Amino acid sequence: MRSVNNQTMGEAPPTETIVNNYIAGELCPPASKDYLPIINPSTSLQIGQVALSSPQDVNTAVSAAQAAFPPWSSLTVKARAAYMLKFHALVRENAQELAQLIVLENGKNITEALADVAKGNETVEYACSLPQLMQGKIDRVSGQVTCQDRRDALGVVASIVPFNFPFMVPFWTLPIALVTGNCIVLKPSEKVPLTMYKVIELFEKAGFPKGVINMVNGTKDCVQALIDHPNVKAVTFVGSSPVAKIVSDRCHSLNKRCTALGGAKNHLIALPDCDVEGTAQDVVVSYAGCAGQRCMAASVLLIVGDEEGAVQKALLDKVIEKAASIKAGTAAGQMGPVIDSQSMTKILSYIEQSEKDGAKILLDGRVWMKEMEGNKGNFIGSTVILHSNKTDKAMCEEIFGPVLSVYNVSTWQEAIEIENSNPFGNAAAVYTSNGGHAEWFMARVRASMLGVNIGIPVPREPFSFGGLYGTRSKYGDMDITGDGAIEFFTNRIKITSKWPKPTVPEYVMGVQEGAVVMNGGTDHANFAGRM
16 A cells, blocks of 8 residues: 555655545545645644545545445444454554654654553454444333344444544544444544554554545545535534534534534632642643643632632642643653644633733743744643633633643632533543542532543543533534444334244143243253254
């Protein structure tokens, strides 16, 4: 399998990598022959080019997937899972290379990149168990009537994914969609296409038939063509809330199944009985890990109690101390860059606006820009802002960067009112050493993924991932992983059957005696002396 610059996939490119589309088992350039640059966020240098696809390319990919669907969906679930099991082993063998690609194109540190791969491969493991998990039910509901159900694949489905987790987020959808019998058209983020380009090679090595997995690269035109295509039966999307809503509305206007996950504004609530050292460490990892570019990152820390109290001051001091010790870079324990200059500008605007609104900058990440003046990467340091006004923009809007807003509240109820008033509904957490306190908050926070002494409460398989319905974190149908994904990627077919009563003597005798086969009637499982 070779790309347009004639390199074999997996080999080091002679100059820079050209990421083409992958359709029907072949790498192919876009119809337009147009490409976008791929930029390393740590250096702002170009490291490759990615295809800019048109509706024509999308149509070709969907047609390939549609052609592959009948033979793929006719396989047993067990047979499809066998392909995924081979793929799982290949991911483990190539985890280091995949992680290095993530560091290169996304800017995560190497530990975060390896975790990105491992977490995605967990969903692959879950998909390998689908032969047991998606079994249908059967029951005799009356005399001669039996009901049963089964799960049928939808057909061609589209997966549109963001930049922040180049491996994990695509694998929220790909494994379950494929093992349930669907064929896929994947649209990676044009900012981080290299990881999925390598993954396509691994899918080939695992033996997946041509057309079962297809990849088109591009931007808005490509996404719209996927949504509008009449043969795409369902769409999954992960990204910003405004775009998630547009995708969901557009799909539903076409009566098309869609799950679209948006942004977040996650609140951490620290009670006076929290473990200061453990809480501070977890808060910093939550808001500064992955440079704050994740929908489960902490964004607001609400400290309950007297602002001048010993525990409250100790916690805030410890958070600042730990955050200030983070160094710039992509080695283990360091913090990498944000994805691009537009993200930098957005983050800086929230810090500057907070200053204008009278907030105190307790830890200023902008010093990295001065200290690294010769470095052209998108580095901004960990920032902690103490607010006196709970309506400040940084307290209310998603920043998507390593910025923590801190606000002191007097009561539990005040903390709940602030958390409940935000329009998002992804995650929330409480820090406490008292189980009763934890239960009180878990019953009242308004989010779908909740943590107790865990600042990144991501559910692990078999539990499903997804924001709260009715908030800006989630649009569309069902969760994106776990049993929610099984439901999303299949149609549940119900069959009700009635057969004429048998007239053989054994059946009549069993009915007349009010007996069942194994209790007074003839044992039909005993073939001794009978044909």
